Amino acid sequence: MRESNWSDLVSKIEEYNKIYIYGFGITGKWLQSQLKKTGKVVSFIESDNKKVGFEFNGTKVQSYEEFITSPEKNNIDKSLLLNTVVDIHDVWDKANKLNFTTQIPLGIYLNNHELTDIGEETKDFVGYTMKAVKESHSSYFIEKGIFLRSIDILVTERCSMKCQDCSNLMQYYIKPQNIENQTIIREIEEILSKIDHLFEIRLIGGEPFVNPNIYEMIAYATNLKKVSYVVIYTNATIKLSKEKLLSHNINFNKLSFSITDYGDKLSRQINQVTGILDDLKIPFRAHLPEWWTDSGRIINIERSEEELKDLFKNCCGKNLFTLTDNKLYRCPFAANADRLNGIPKDERNYVDINESIEKIVDYIGDIDYIPACKYCKGRSWDTPQIEPAIQTRKPLVYDKY
Ligand code: SF4
Ligand code: SF4
Known part of the structure; x- marks a missing residue:
């Protein structure tokens, strides 16, 4: 082709x-x-x-x-x-x-x-x-080097909300911390040295704007040559600083926002945030919490090999590659469950980004499943929906390994 x-x-x-x-x-x-x-x-x-x-x-x-x-x-x-x-x-x-x-x-x-x-x-x-479809199809059908559609970068474990069913597992962190920019940058440099093109960096948390260094991170990420776009995932609970957006060397052509609007009581800054984005002509998509499923639990389910393969095959989260702790995971569930010691340590859950290109390519390609799937309810296309964003006051309890 x-x-x-x-x-x-x-x-x-x-x-x-x-x-x-x-x-x-x-x-x-x-x-x-x-x-x-x-x-x-x-x-x-x-x-x-x-x-x-x-x-x-x-x-x-x-x-x-x-x-x-x-x-x-x-x-x-x-x-x-x-x-x-x-x-x-x-x-x-x-x-x-x-x-x-x-x-x-x-x-x-x-x-x-x-x-x-x-x-x-x-x-x-x-x-x-x-553009994502174009780049993904071109890289799959026409030899264009190693392409990744997106990588989620965890910039903080902290969130201004505490949703009991957060699929990124923030509800389990007892003393959540921000992640240092230097650490994140070192990891991004390493993974980018192994691939040819990354369509999208997604800066996620928790709530990214809880981390005071987020503006520097946005500037860094939007100026990366191998990266086409940077998307910030926010819950609009924290005011955006127009001054900080303008005073950092941010490449606005690559920046967009995905805003989950949890309503007046929670997303209190939605008008302030969208107003500034409108002023600066930064594209954004503000939407109600969509398609919440019961996938934010760490549990241990007995599943056969076939069932695990099936779960993974039908999971809509299996290509949400997540970078943290020098490791690239298939999904935020595996990344956070591992950081929380909520699943047994198993090197097949991730690929170390210092590994060879071949090993990274194998991991991001067609695999059957990861051991973390055994501890996850999965995110299949037909999982029933649940009420979104029920808040918990205390971190949820889970078994540690
Ligand atoms: S707003 Fe809720 S779902 Fe989003 S990161 Fe925070 S705790 Fe998780
Ligand atoms: S089923 Fe497996 S791939 Fe899907 S979210 Fe759970 S751990 Fe990740």
């Missing part, structure tokens, strides 16, 4: 009678809005059952499992499947099993295309999301 222009894909589409779109994310919706006029778009196909049954612009979402057993699957001659999923390595082979005439990764055609607002998402945010 090679990179092509959007217009090449539009010409190619003429060869097909029907079009299906894999992935009901922002990129999938953008694609539907571009192709609707062809009259060929039949449906979205999704592995995430939470999205099944929705529709966008008149096109419905059907589940992968239903489609594979439906009579419709025997009627897909001259049909094209356009794959829009950013974690393409997770779904490409699975989607091939649907036996469409052709499957195409949209990302390699995302050149010279037109951006539009999609629903409530602004053109800027749509462009940012589609």
Whole structure:
């Protein structure tokens, strides 16, 4: 495969009678809005059952499992499947099993295309999301070196809230601490020396703005050449300092915010924070707490090898790579459970970032599961939702190893 222009894909589409779109994310919706006029778009196909049954612009979402057993699957001659999923390595082979005439990764055609607002998402945010798809697909299908979509960087264990079901396990820290910038920088330099491109650094906590050194960290991260974007995950409980944002050498072109709005009583600074971001034209996405599941518990569940593989395969957190303590973990659960000594020590839970490139590539690739999964309820697409952000006054108790 090679990179092509959007217009090449539009010409190619003429060869097909029907079009299906894999992935009901922002990129999938953008694609539907571009192709609707062809009259060929039949449906979205999704592995995430939470999205099944929705529709966008008149096109419905059907589940992968239903489609594979439906009579419709025997009627897909001259049909094209356009794959829009950013974690393409997770779904490409699975989607091939649907036996469409052709499957195409949209990302390699995302050149010279037109951006539009999609629903409530602004053109800027749509462009940012589609760039992740483009870079991920190009790196998977075209030899471009070692690419990672995102790394979560834990800048603090402290949070201005204490949600009893925090999936990052902040509710278990008894004396939470900020992490020193020097330590974080040393670790980022090491991992970046082993890979060619990191699409996104996500500065997370706890609440990143509890750490007074966060502005220096933002400046450092937004000026890294190998990194395309830096996203700050905040709960809008702490005021943003416009002066500090302006007085540090921050590259605003790479910066965006993801704000969880927990309502007036908790996210008290939401208007102050979004006001400053608007003033400085820093893109942000403010949203209500979404899709909370019961995944914030450290427990010990007897599971067979097959069950562990299944849990990992269906986990939406398994590609949330998290960097801390010189180790790269598959997910924030494993990283924090290990820091808390809430799971038995096991070197298969992470890869040491001082290891060889081969070992790092093996760990970030297709693995069956990590031992930490045995202590986790998992974050599968169909896990039931729970009430978000119930606060606990005291840290939760857990068994230490
Ligand atoms: S706001 Fe709640 S969910 Fe978010 S990091 Fe803090 S404790 Fe965790
Ligand atoms: S199931 Fe495994 S990969 Fe998924 S969040 Fe839990 S520990 Fe991480």
